[in-house]
Amino acid sequence: MSIPKDFKCLVTGAGRGNRRAIVGKLHAQGAIVYALSKNPDNLKKLKRRVFKQAIKTALEPIETVDCVINNAGIYEPTEFVTTTTESFDNHFNINLKAVLVVSQIMAKKMIERGKGGSIVNMSSVSAQRPEPGCAIYCCSKAALDMLTKTMAVELGPHKIRVNSVNPGNVDTDMNRPESYANKEELELVDKGFQSILDKTPTGVVWMPMDDIVNTTLFLASNLTSQITGQCLAVDGGIPLSTIVSNLKFCEEFDAAIRKAEKCCDFE
Template identity: 45%
Template sequence: MSDQPIALVTGGAQGIGYACAEALAADGAKLILADVNAEGVAAAAEALGGGTVGLTCDMSDPAQINAMFDTIEAEHGPVSILINNAGIAMPAEFLDLSLESFQKVIDVNLTGTFVALQRAAKTMVTKGIEGSIVNMSSVNAVVSIPAIAAYSASKGGVMQLTKAAALALAPHNIRVNAVGPGSIDTAMMAGVNANPEALERVLSRTPLKRVGSPQEVGDVVAFLASSKASYVTGETIYVDGGRLGLNYTC
């Protein structure tokens, strides 16, 4: 074990999670990636190099989350940077959305985020680590789309969980923030990107008139995790190309 900060990125096998890992690596962190996709997280860890560790974890299962932290602490040391990025959407028309699907999204996106946040924070408090936790919210915490009701509910919950945790952990100098991406070029958006009409609708409500990159989200996450954001806690920063500021236009 060394003094190198240990950063755990959940949902780190691809997309925004992988970009977060790249940005944190550039800042000198030792990386641990977690993902439900065993092959994907192993490949991502190998691609990042530098001793990056890839672990398999289903973020809907609290027992797996706690076991993962036990393993990390025993083999590598305590986590001082946690990026709660793992998430799923499971789109469905509102009247057709099953309770099972709704609960699954909440289990991964909100409950899993809470379990990991609390588990990381307990060790930080016990060991006197002034750590940083960044949760992945979304513009859909504020606005919404009918076909992703569960996702919107989960991300609104993440936004409020971030505030509550930041207040609770401030006496320990542990900062908790969130990032809320807009339309980002990931696998989750592949269907939109392949449909010119759908993409045009997205860009019509994005003042910067383009889709964002995972790296643009990762850079904001790395900033919040760093000492450059040492007086920032309880905030959600929206990386959305200006979407939330856009009112009706002529």
């Protein structure tokens, strides 16, 4: 994948997981990276682990960039009847409002520069299908997908492309057992994962982080000059689980009929 020389990219939520990996890969290809995180310690770890030279932070003025990767997000699993308005506000403030604010600021700078650019929003497969224990999270990501499409329509005339990456379950810090507040939360999430494991076409629940990183950079790069308004799933085919489940049922039903034919006289 080719990143032009001096390609400037702003990455939010850059201190952890796939976000850190995105920053590292951009830097390795010679990009100028502006890394943002609400946690200063995460930026220090990013600097230490990904590369040793100084990175640009929100404390430095950003004149303009070629790409914005909106990667900050939260995921707090709770059942619908017990979820709180505080959780609702947290999800929509970080998963949606932050994207709106950052994208507005940087899109204005891109328009003023007059050379276009790209914006990649990190969404989720949860935007496209309901999941138990994730009502507010699903809603926030569904709203993000629609924001992505609307931004694409409005910013297209300025040669600014807007897409989202919709990962399935990714092995990041946010999804590890220690990130959940209590045993009940962990059991709730495990139950949801187990329910889709045998229905996923590729048989993989945890998506490789490299797949998410490479897809994000693909959409950010000049290789996708005519791709905009797309919500690209990287999920092992999870939305196809109903088809897979029905196919399995048909196979089992057919096997049962054939077995019955061997021991019964239908004439």
